[in-house]
Amino acid sequence: MKNKIIIVSIALITIGGLVSLYFYQKIFGTAVITEGKVYIKSTDNIDDVTRSLTPYINSVDNFLWVANQKKYTNPKGGMYVLKKGMNTNELVNLLRSGNQTPIKVTFNNQDTLEKLAGRISNQIEADSISLIQSFKDATFLQQNNFTEKSALGMYIPNQYELYWNTSAESFRNRMLKEYNRFWNNSRMEKAKQLGLNKTQVLALASIVQKETAKKDERPLVAGLYLNRLKSNWPLQADPTVIYSIKEKYGQDTVIKRVLNKDLTIDSPYNTYKNIGLPPTLIGMPDVSAIDAVLSPAKHNYYYMCASIENIGYHEFAKSLAQHNRNAVKYQRWITQQGIKR
Structure with a gap:
């Protein structure tokens, strides 16, 4: 009887160890096998996120299981950088936190607001239609002393750091801040001297x-x-x-x-x-x-x-x-x- 108890105990310990190892691997085992950038739209659900992750991770099932355990059901939009060797727990924590990586947005020499909207829509989530609508918003233009003809001058060509899921209105408002920053006292004084x-x-x-x-x-x-x-x-x-x-x-x-x-x-x-x-x-x-x-x-x-x-x-x-x-x-x-x- 004593030997049977010992054998059962060893078996239970072994099974428990194997189960623990199994779940440990699901949570803390390597998940990301290829470095990359994942773009999650503001409207994406967990299935959309999973499809975006598939080329970069070794187990969709592990990701979904850990995501479910951590109540990650409401994705936050943005561009996320995946590092090779990240475990499933780190991956889910990154996406759940919304700790996205900023991107560099650049533009220059766009002759019309429509061309500018097209250029920007290739770099952030907002599409060209929403961008052009925000650029030409009558209330915004009036409040800031622009017209549809002069508004192009508000966009100073440069490289800007933004989040990929920046909305059309947020992009426009950021450009207004950059415009006001560009026209500092030194430039305003030079313009004044020229009349x-x-x-x-x-x-x-x-x-x-x-x-x-x-x-x-x-x-x-x-x-x-x-x-x-x-x-x-x-x-x-x-x-x-x-x-x-x-x-x-x-x-x-x-x-x-x-x-x-x-x-x-x-x-x-x-x-x-x-x-x-x-x-x-x-x-x-x-x-x-x-x-x-x-x-x-x-x-x-x-x-x-x-x-x-x-x-x-x-x-x-x-x-x-x-x-x-x-x-x-x-x-x-x-x-x-x-x-x-």
């Missing part, structure tokens, strides 16, 4: 942006346009003509060359017909273009023409006669390239 407000600086910066392929030339070009403004000359900037054409005929209109007939297009943005700056920016300027306007090069140039000797740069001139010589060379060259429109 310009923020809208006007952005309008000129958008022209400088489109006129220059090389950032180091931007202060020169900004100085040229400021010379024209001070002298009450029309800016005569081809990008404003292109903008006017696209406003009239559609954003998909392809324009490789501005023709003389284009210079007469009736638009407040056409700086050949109108003296002064266009009503708003004509595209998204980057920081270097904005700062080029705020810190322009000082010179006596009033004319410029694309250079055919130094591609990507311009030939600058102080007199119309000198400019006309440069222009003839350029027009001859562009015709030789077969560019008609």
Whole structure:
């Protein structure tokens, strides 16, 4: 009898040990076998999360069992970084805590709010429709002194750290904070010294942006346009003509060359017909273009023409006669390239 008791006891201990080991492995055994990033939508349920995890874990059953034990039934959206070797307990704790990892969101040179919305929707959970609706929200625009035309200037091109599940409204509001931070006392004082407000600086910066392929030339070009403004000359900037054409005929209109007939297009943005700056920016300027306007090069140039000797740069001139010589060379060259429109 005594031997039987010993044998049963050993058997029970062994079974208990095996059961304990089994559950220990389910909870603390390696779960993540491949490093990766998991994107959980705000509307996802536990089944959606499981499908997202499947390529990275070795046992869906273990994950679901531990998740159930820990009452993880209401997923929190976000982007989560999975590290190889994480156990099931760590994995569930990470997702349950909502301790997501921020992402880097970048954008630049988007010519319209629609293009900006498309660019951002490829980087965060919010779709382009919800983004464009938030960008054009009439109440928001009115409260912050923007219009649909000027609102693009609120989005300063840069790299921003955000959570992947940032909503459209939260993204827009964050950009407003960044815009206000960008326009610090130093930049505001420089604008004041030029006799310009923020809208006007952005309008000129958008022209400088489109006129220059090389950032180091931007202060020169900004100085040229400021010379024209001070002298009450029309800016005569081809990008404003292109903008006017696209406003009239559609954003998909392809324009490789501005023709003389284009210079007469009736638009407040056409700086050949109108003296002064266009009503708003004509595209998204980057920081270097904005700062080029705020810190322009000082010179006596009033004319410029694309250079055919130094591609990507311009030939600058102080007199119309000198400019006309440069222009003839350029027009001859562009015709030789077969560019008609």
